[in-house]
Amino acid sequence: MSKRSVVVMGLPGSGKTTFLAALWHLVSEKEVPCKLTYVSLQASNIEHLHEIASQWRAAKKQERTAQGGDKLVSMILKAEGGEPQTVTFPDVAGEAFLQMWGRRECDETVAGWLKAPGVLLFIHADKVTVPKWVIDEKLLMEDLGIPPEDGAEAEALVDWSPDVAPTQVQLVDLLQSMQTEPLDVGPRRLAIILSAWDKAAGRGLSPEEYLARRMPLLDQFLKNGLGPSWERRIYGISAQGGDYDDAKTTLADAERLRDIELPSQRISVVHAGSQSNDLTEPLQWLLT
Template identity: 30%
Template sequence: MKKSKKIAILGLVNSGKSTFLAALWHILKNNKTKASLAISALPENSTYLTEISRSWLQFKELSRTPTKRWYENPLTLKDRANEKEYDILIPDLAGETFFHQWFHRQWQGKYKSLVEESSNYILFIHPSVEKPELLSVVRRAYSKRFNEELPAEESPEEPTIKVWNPEKSPTQVILVELLQFIMQFKKSKIRIAIVISAWDLVNNDPLCKFKLPTNWLNGNLPLLYQYLTANPEYFCFKTFGISAQGGDLQTQKAQLLEHENASERIIVASDTDTSNDITEPIKWLMEEI
């Protein structure tokens, strides 16, 4: 007997949502790839998924999802391990949609319905997050403690007053509020797959101390991590590091082209292992809490 699941995708602009879907669609349609999940029935209309998947295969940068478009992407998937089938819906919404929701405190009626009907979410986060600025008093104490000089503009006694720019708001503040919006409409525990996209940037960064996805989340977005871990009655989450492209298209294209099977360039990391199986977050979401 098939089970129906709705998976809501969350993520700000350029967080990797569409690239993930493009690679996912290629993997599901490619029988040569040994993924945990297989497609059991093709959707009536797969034009959007086919277009972005073709661009992914051709190493093209995917264009942003149009703000006013709503791609529902209904799929029937089968778990290869137990033959269970699931009807899932994975809408692809523009990242601007979530920023506007946070800034204007309003959301689309369609998205509100999806939130109310779903208990499964994928939250995408790009490694280049917007981090909070230290308050001047904290900067001064820090610089004094470690004998560091303050920047010239911060040397005067009176700190410079800056006009608030919402686009410079810390990523973790926005994401926590987006989750708080959701919890206002949920009466049961929800399951969230946290996906750190462009994971190759983390792997290739010699200065990055956090090489495990959960450690990266805790180290770079502590407010979000603490919010999730402090509310176990509301959230069950698992963190993944995923590079759907496998590397930088500008500097590593030749290296990526060496793979005979396109799926081999995909990187999927958890805290315990690494694979090329981009269906892992969805498989985990399909499990029972």
């Protein structure tokens, strides 16, 4: 039996825990065909996975992984005709990656996980912070009849911090960090996961086209900055299938999801013109 590790990366709220909850339900319940099938799981992971999968099945929002509350999940999965493989990947708080960007710091344990040969990078398709252009701001102020500030007033209005930087800037910096010491481990496979794909699918774009339009800097870096030793694929994934309710509101969409007979059929995975319910697709590619 071989061992492969996959690191799950993404800024806060990018969908990492929801993906893991849906994945556990998918491989443990075996409701739909998958490229990878479940063999066994380390006992220490069971309580955490059962908890998040229970929330997922009930169409309830996941409690976000708190910083310092990271969980290491290790499953043994098997492709048809292949050898069982121990796949280890951490459920790491998004704040750990925000800290790498904003404070140039990385926890030693997280740094060890970031040396995995397989990378799942999550981007919430509906929560992309885009750059603001000075000319657009100027035109907006003119339309609203707001007089321009002088230098001192304009400086006082600027309250910048690293976490308000455009999403693509933060992600390019994270990927560059993984190409330099001490995180550089040579060739890797990178699966970009555009989560909440149900929010973006109505635009009629493929995941590759959507990323290129919404995050052109990241798109150019993926094509020209990663280098030939990194292979990449882009997936549009809806692990929830739609909006969930919260403690105050019950949404009709959440009720619709609960009425689906097989919860695994909520899942949508889009790649290279095809669509399936199989969340193991990007994992299977990372492991080959």
